[in-house]
Amino acid sequence: MYAYVLNNPLNKTDPTGMYQCSGTAEQCAAVKKGLDDIKAAAANLKVGTSGRTALDKVLNFYGAENTNNGVKIDFNNHDPNALGSTSTANGVTTISFGANALAPLGPTGKGETVAHEGTHGVDQKTSGHMPHTFWQFYDTEYHAYQAESAVDKGVGSPNETDHYSVWFPGITPQQRTTNITKDAYENACFDIGGC
Numbered sequence: 801m802y803a804y805v806l807n808n809p810l811n812k813t814d815p816t817g818m819y820q821c822s823g824t825a826e827q828c829a830a831v832k833k834g835l836d837d838i839k840a841a842a843a844n845l846k847v848g849t850s851g852r853t854a855l856d857k858v859l860n861f862y863g864a865e866n867t868n869n870g871v872k873i874d875f876n877n878h879d880p881n882a883l884g885s886t887s888t889a890n891g892v893t894t895i896s897f898g899a900n901a902l903a904p905l906g907p908t909g910k911g912e913t914v915a916h917e918g919t920h921g922v923d924q925k926t927s928g929h930m931p932h933t934f935w936q937f938y939d940t941e942y943h944a945y946q947a948e949s950a951v952d953k954g955v956g957s958p959n960e961t962d963h964y965s966v967w968f969p970g971i972t973p974q975q976r977t978t979n980i981t982k983d984a985y986e987n988a989c990f991d992i993g994g995c
Contacts, residue, residue, distance in 0.1 A: 819862055819871040823897075827875050830902035830910055835862060837911030838918075841954025851950030858918035858947055861893075861925065871921065875899050881990070883913050883961065886920035887930060893921040909960040911951040916961075919944040934992045941984035941991075949976060 821828040838855055845852035863869035870892045877885050877896040884897040895917045902910050923940040924930060931937045945966050952959045952967035959965040963986060964979035971979075989995030 819869070819873055821873045823873065823875040827897070827899075827902065828873075831873055831897075831914060834902060834910035834914030835859070837908065837955060838915050838951055841908075841911060841951045844954040844956070845950060850946070851953060854919065854943070854947040855915065855950050855954070857922045858915050861918050861922045862914075871895070873897070875901070877901070884917040886917045886924065888921065888924035893924060895921060906960050907957040908952050908955050911955065912948040912959065912961045915947040915951050916944040919947040931991075934988055934994075937991045938984050938988040941987040942980060945980040945983045949980060 819831075821831055823831070838859060842852055842855040842859065845855065862871055872892060872894045873896075874894065875897050877883075877898045879885070879898070882898060883901040884895060886893060886895050888894075897913070897917070901913055920940050923943055927936075931940050945962065948959065948962065949966040956969070958968035962979070962983050964982040965971070966979050966983065967976060985995075
């Protein structure tokens with residue numbers, strides 16, 4: 801009866817019916833806020849564009865309401881340099897945010913972070929494995945920053961969480977691509993090392 805919270809309805813919550821969240825009520829509400837921000841951004845982007853397609857994939861990954869789709873969310877990432885991490889094993893994707901990764905941010909921060917990690921989940925489900933080479937890490941990071949950029953553009957607010965801003969009013973397509981590339985490369989170097 802409570803499979804959607806691993807048969808533990810006292811310690812785990814599923815406030816939106818989309819995924820199993822084992823954070824505090826406040827943390828799980830922040831995930832919901834991030835998803836709401838992604839939905840709002842997607843609604844402002846033209847259907848068929850790369851940004852809209854990326855956000856639709858993220859929203860589909862997190863799942864439809866009242867559907868147990870194998871996405872678990874926790875706040876157990878203890879790396880002080882990471883907002884989150886995503887891993888997939890045996891058909892279950894676990895997204896581990898840092899304890900304060902979704903703390904109060906401006907209009908796009910929660911959506912950026914939730915979209916970023918959701919994109920990793922999409923890539924892992926599509927490929928059937930975790931990235932293990934530098935270029936696989938780079939590719940999934942590039943996709944994740946593209947999704948963040950779509951959130952920012954759809955909401956119409958500057959990027960909040962990245963070293964190189966992936967979207968702000970007036971950014972040129974070339975600047976956007978350059979900044980996404982730089983962020984993706986930095987993260988792949990952090991994940992794999994040797995850069």
